[in-house]
Structures are given as structure tokens and as C-alpha cells.
Amino acid sequence: MNRIAQGMVMVLLGAAALSVTVTSQLYLNYVQAGFRPFLIAAGVVLVVLGVATVVVDLRAARGDADEEPAGHDHGHGHDHARGPGVSWLMLLPVVAVFVIAPPALGAYTASTADPAALADDAAPLDDLGAGVPDGEPVEMRMQEFVMRAWTDQDRKMAEWDVRLTGFAVPNPEGEGWYLARLQMSCCAADAIVNRVLIENEPEPPKDSWWTVQGRWLAPEGDIQEIRDHRFEIEEITSVENPPDPYE
Amino acid sequence: MPERPSQAAVPAPSLGDSLSHGWDDRDDQQLPPSDWGRRAGPRRTATIWLFALITLGLAAGNAWLSGRLTGDAFLAWATIFTAISLQAIPFLVFGVALSAALTAFVPAEFWQRAIPRRAALAVPVAGLSGAVLPGCECASVPVASGLIRRGVAPAAALTFLLAAPAINPVVLVATAVAFPNQPEMVLARFVASLGAAVVVGWLWARFGKTDWLRPPRTSHDPDASRWRVFRESMQHDLMHAGGFLVVGGLAAATLNVLVPRAWVAAVADLPVVSVLVMALLAILLSICSEADAFVAVSFTEFSPTAKLAFLVVGPMVDLKLIALQTGTFGWAFVRRFVPLTLALTLVFSFLVGGWLL
Numbered sequence: 001m002n003r004i005a006q007g008m009v010m011v012l013l014g015a016a017a018l019s020v021t022v023t024s025q026l027y028l029n030y031v032q033a034g035f036r037p038f039l040i041a042a043g044v045v046l047v048v049l050g051v052a053t054v055v056v057d058l059r060a061a062r063g064d065a066d067e068e069p070a071g072h073d074h075g076h077g078h079d080h081a082r083g084p085g086v087s088w089l090m091l092l093p094v095v096a097v098f099v100i101a102p103p104a105l106g107a108y109t110a111s112t113a114d115p116a117a118l119a120d121d122a123a124p125l126d127d128l129g130a131g132v133p134d135g136e137p138v139e140m141r142m143q144e145f146v147m148r149a150w151t152d153q154d155r156k157m158a159e160w161d162v163r164l165t166g167f168a169v170p171n172p173e174g175e176g177w178y179l180a181r182l183q184m185s186c187c188a189a190d191a192i193v194n195r196v197l198i199e200n201e202p203e204p205p206k207d208s209w210w211t212v213q214g215r216w217l218a219p220e221g222d223i224q225e226i227r228d229h230r231f232e233i234e235e236i237t238s239v240e241n242p243p244d245p246y247e
Numbered sequence: 248m249p250e251r252p253s254q255a256a257v258p259a260p261s262l263g264d265s266l267s268h269g270w271d272d273r274d275d276q277q278l279p280p281s282d283w284g285r286r287a288g289p290r291r292t293a294t295i296w297l298f299a300l301i302t303l304g305l306a307a308g309n310a311w312l313s314g315r316l317t318g319d320a321f322l323a324w325a326t327i328f329t330a331i332s333l334q335a336i337p338f339l340v341f342g343v344a345l346s347a348a349l350t351a352f353v354p355a356e357f358w359q360r361a362i363p364r365r366a367a368l369a370v371p372v373a374g375l376s377g378a379v380l381p382g383c384e385c386a387s388v389p390v391a392s393g394l395i396r397r398g399v400a401p402a403a404a405l406t407f408l409l410a411a412p413a414i415n416p417v418v419l420v421a422t423a424v425a426f427p428n429q430p431e432m433v434l435a436r437f438v439a440s441l442g443a444a445v446v447v448g449w450l451w452a453r454f455g456k457t458d459w460l461r462p463p464r465t466s467h468d469p470d471a472s473r474w475r476v477f478r479e480s481m482q483h484d485l486m487h488a489g490g491f492l493v494v495g496g497l498a499a500a501t502l503n504v505l506v507p508r509a510w511v512a513a514v515a516d517l518p519v520v521s522v523l524v525m526a527l528l529a530i531l532l533s534i535c536s537e538a539d540a541f542v543a544v545s546f547t548e549f550s551p552t553a554k555l556a557f558l559v560v561g562p563m564v565d566l567k568l569i570a571l572q573t574g575t576f577g578w579a580f581v582r583r584f585v586p587l588t589l590a591l592t593l594v595f596s597f598l599v600g601g602w603l604l
Contacts, residue, residue: 001486002290002291002294004295004298005298006486007482008298012302029326029329029330030329030333031330031334035334041337042337053478053482056478057291061288083483083486083487084487084490085490086487086491086494087487087489089489089493089494090489090493092328092493093336093493093496095305096325096328097329098308099312099313100312100322100325100329101309102322102323102325103314103322103326105326187330187331187541188326188327188329189330189541190547
């Protein structure tokens with residue numbers, strides 16, 4: 001890989017980083033929102049360094065041609081002149097971003113990923129109990145609902161009307177379907193799934209987004225042994241424009 | 248020259264004639280023509296054309312293919328691969344920039360003065376000073392080779408080589424970001440990595456022989472300007488590390504999508520085997536130490552000690568590092584140094600993991 005190729009690869013990689021953050025919001029499909037400024041800065045550095053590498057090389061080439069026996073040979077035989085062949089692989093993320101433009105993870109991952117593990121030190125979330133107005137449904141993130149269901153030993157939450165938003169995931173084994181949401185701590189590679197099992201509503205197409213209102217069906221027995229919590233729907237509305245794929 | 252085709256004699260010239268026409272004009276001139284190798288040169292021109300084609304292909308793919316490809320497993324794989332690559336880019340770029348700045352603007356004599364002469368004392372000092380060189384393992388190999396060339400004891404330089412990619416601030420911050428609710432993981436990584444690096448250094452100081460190391464070559468033009476050293480060192484490190492990072496991302500995304508979760512979970516439950524499996528993964532995946540914490544955290548089924556082994560072994564022993572060390576120091580060195588390092592990183596992962604996690 002010669003210097004011009006190295007410079008061009010850097011420019012393309014930088015352009016890929018800039019295109020998902022500046023000209024589109026695609027980066028939200030892959031990484032946390034907080035990565036935006038760092039991705040932009042890294043993209044700018046890559047483009048500048050790449051352009052500088054190409055310009056310096058072309059100038060050196062012209063210099064060699066003009067003043068034939070140059071003092072020392074630029075590039076040729078120098079340790080840094082040639083990059084390793086493996087550097088060509090840096091074009092793969094560029095291809096992935098521009099040509100594939102992969103969507104956010106969805107039902108496929110949610111049906112194969114692990115359900116979120118309960119942290120050993122998870123404290124019961126009982127701060128909400130007093131603040132719930134009568135008759136008003138409580139808007140909850142899927143993650144919070146699942147956490148509460150796992151720690152609510154007194155089954156207090158079963159008396160609340162809860163509203164959840166997520167996408168439909170088929171249940172490969174047994175009845176019903178899941179309403180799921182993915183939780184990401186840094187990038188899509190560490191996504192874990194939070195989901196509820198729904199049995200009193202016909203299964204919608206997978207990956208379609210819904211807001212559901214209803215109640216937790218509190219299980220019998222040891223609450224921490226439950227794999228999937230059940231949710232009984234009273235009202236279901238389709239979500240036109242899901243804002244952020246992850247929560 | 249009677250065999251030369253004459254355009255006047257052939258009423259309808261074929262394609263071959265029109266293509267070969269240009270060659271005929273040069274017949275009586277010198278070969279190769281004197282203007283070849285001038286200006287941009289054929290190699291450079293070909294590269295520019297190649298990239299013009301690549302850019303055109305990307306634009307066409309963007310217009311007609313993007314968002315229309317199907318296949319759940321393939322798209323999930325592509326998403327995870329893109330995510331790992333994108334999230335590693337800032338760490339890679341700024342790590343390499345800082346490393347290049349230290350190479351270009353901090354004279355090697357500074358390290359020589361800062362590190363004591365006695366090996367027993369120099370080793371821990373070198374290990375700790377690894378904490379101030381932000382960079383991944385690709386950067387630390389050339390720096391260590393430069394330190395040896397400038398007269399630092401090999402044992403101290405090797406300790407620095409092992410410690411720098413594992414315990415520098417960029418890597419520790421990345422680890423803290425990847426494990427937001429487990430600050431003890433950052434501490435465990437620091438303690439286990441530094442411990443392993445220092446013990447390897449002491450053993451090398453006691454039993455190592457100088458002729459196992461191939462004398463390093465000079466890689467920088469001595470009269471190059473600092474900015475040129477900075478730019479070239481950044482470009483060099485970026486191209487070397489970037490390609491291997493993509494390899495790691497490909498492998499990690501593939502493992503993430505293809506390997507049956509039940510199988511991984513079954514291994515993850517075995518206390519010792521799971522640690523060894525994660526250590527093996529770290530060696531095979533060869534992920535840059537600035538990004539490995541994000542990959543480690545994605546193995547949600549594994550115990551904290553197994554993840555720690557991934558973070559401690561990866562920056563000190565992995566395939567791309569072995570390749571780099573063989574190229575820099577020679578096989579006689581790698582044959583002895585790599586197994587020693589692997590054994591100690593595993594011992595420290597178990598000890599510190601059992602103690603802190």
C-alpha cells in the first residue's frame with residue numbers, strides 16, 4: 001500500500017465518520033448519542049491527515065523529478081513509506097456505512113440476545129408509588145418496567161396502568177409475542193434486550209413499533225425466577241416515528 | 248518496416264489496430280520513454296484512478312443498495328461490525344495522535360534520564376511510566392525498540408512495552424466508559440496489568456540474554472523535522488493499528504451473531520475454562536487495547552474475572568502483537584517472551600480477579 005493509497009483510505013474513513021454524524025443521524029443506530037462530538041473530531045482529523053499525506057507525497061514526487069539526484073530519497077526504501085496490506089481492510093467500515101447502511105438492531109437480535117441479567121445489588125424501585133395520580137397511566141421505559149417487575153416483591157405495580165413503547169418480536173417457543181426494547185451501554189455490540197410477553201392480543205408483524213397500555217400480570221412464586229414478565233394489553237396504538245432505536 | 252500496419256492500406260481499422268496504434272509511434276524512440284517515472288508516476292496515477300473507482304462504487308452502492316439489502320442475520324452482523332468500528336475510531340485516532348506527539352516532541356534522552364540504571368528499580372519505574380504513553384500495543388513496540396536503541400535496559404523497555412498499552416489513561420478511560428457501573432474493573436485492570444508487566448521485566452532482567460534480541464534498526468531520518476516525524480508516525484501507527492482493528496471487529500461481530508448463545512453461555516458458567524476461553528479470544532481477536540473494553544463488555548454471559556483476563560491478556564499477547572514483535576525483535580525473542588508473558592497475565596488475572604471482582 002503506497003502513501004497515496006494510505007491517505008485516500010484515511011480520507012474515506014473520515015468521510016464515513018462524518019457522514020453518519022453530520023449529514024445524517026445514522027450514528028444513533030450504532031453508538032451512544034454521546035459519541036457524536038468525538039466521532040466528528042476524529043473524522044476531521046482523519047480527513048486532514050489523509051489529505052496532508054497525499055499532498056506531501058505528490059509534492060515529493062514532483063520534487064524528485066525536478067531536482068533529479070535529491071539529497072535523500074523520499075519514500076523509497078523508508079520504513080514508513082509502505083503500509084501493510086491489512087490496512088486495506090479499513091475500507092470495510094466505509095463500505096458498511098455507505099453501501100450497506102445497516103439499520104438499528106431489531107427483532108432478530110432481540111429474539112437471540114440474552115434477556116438483561118438482574119444485577120445482584122438491584123434495589124427495589126419504590127419511589128414512584130406515592131406520586132401516581134389515580135386513573136392516570138404511568139409512562140415507563142421498558143428497562144424500568146422489567147427492573148421493577150423483578151424486584152417488586154409486594155406486587156404493588158400490578159395495580160398501576162402502565163404505558164410501554166417497543167417493537168414486536170415473535171416468540172419462537174410457545175404462546176404470544178414479545179414487546180421489546182434494546183438497551184445499549186456503549187455501542188450496538190453490547191446490546192441486551194428488555195421484553196415483556198403479551199398473550200391477549202394477536203401478533204403484529206415483527207419489527208413494527210407499538211405503544212401499549214395495560215397491566216403487569218403479577219406472577220406467583222419467587223419473583224426473581226421469572227424469565228419473561230407478562231403484560232395484559234388494554235389499549236394498543238401504532239408508533240409512526242420511533243425516535244431512538246435504543247433506550 | 249514492412250510488417251507495420253499502414254492505416255491508408257486498411258479501409259476499416261479494427262479495434263486492435265486502433266489500440267496498438269499508440270505503440271507504433273514510439274518505435275524509434277528509447278524504451279521506456281523518458282517521461283515515465285516523472286511527475287506523479289504510473290504507480291501514483293494508477294492509485295488515484297483506483298480510488299476514483301472505489302469512490303464511484305461507493306456512491307453507486309449508496310444510491311442503489313443502501314437500506315435495501317435484506318437478511319436479518321447479515322444486517323445484524325453489519326450493524327455490530329459498523330458499531331464496533333465507529334466506536335473505536337475516536338479512541339484509535341486520538342491515541343495515535345498523542346503517541347505520535349510523544350514520539351516527535353519528547354526526546355528519547357528524557358526517558359533515559361527518567362529511568363534508573365539498576366534493572367531491579369528500573370523495571371517498576373518503566374512499568375509506571377507506561378501509564379503516560381497513550382497508545383495501543385502497535386505504538387508501544389516501536390517506542391520500546393527506540394528505548395533499547397538509546398541505551399535503556401532491555402528488561403525495563405520490555406516492561407514499558409507490556410504496561411503502556413494496558414494501563415495508559417486513554418485505555419483506562421475507555422474501560423471506565425465501557426463498564427459504567429463497575430469502577431473496580433478499571434482498578435483490577437490497572438493492578439493486574441502492571442503486576443504482570445513488572446514481574447515479566449524482573450524475570451527478564453534476571454534470566455534474559457541480550458543476544459535473544461535482534462538489535463533494532465533506525466527507523467527515523469535523524470534530520471527530519473518534528474512535524475514530519477509527528478505526521479509520519481501518526482500515519483504509520485494508524486495504518487498498522489486500523490487494519491488489525493477491523494480484523495478484530497469482523498471476528499467479534501461474527502462471533503456475536505454466529506456462535507450459538509447457549510454454547511457460549513455453557514462455557515461461561517465454567518469458572519476456570521471461561522477465563523481461559525476469554526484469554527484465547529483476546530489472543531485471536533487482537534483487538535486494539537483502546538477498544539477492547541467495549542468488546543469485553545459485550546460478552547455479557549462471562550464472569551468479571553473472565554472479562555478481566557480478556558483485558559489483561561489482550562494488550563500483552565495477541566496475534567498482531569506477536570507478528571509485530573517478531574518483525575522488530577526476532578523469533579528467538581518471541582519464542583521465549585510470549586509464553587512467559589501469557590503465563591503471568593493469566594496468573595495475575597486469576598489473582599486480581601479473585602481479590603477485587
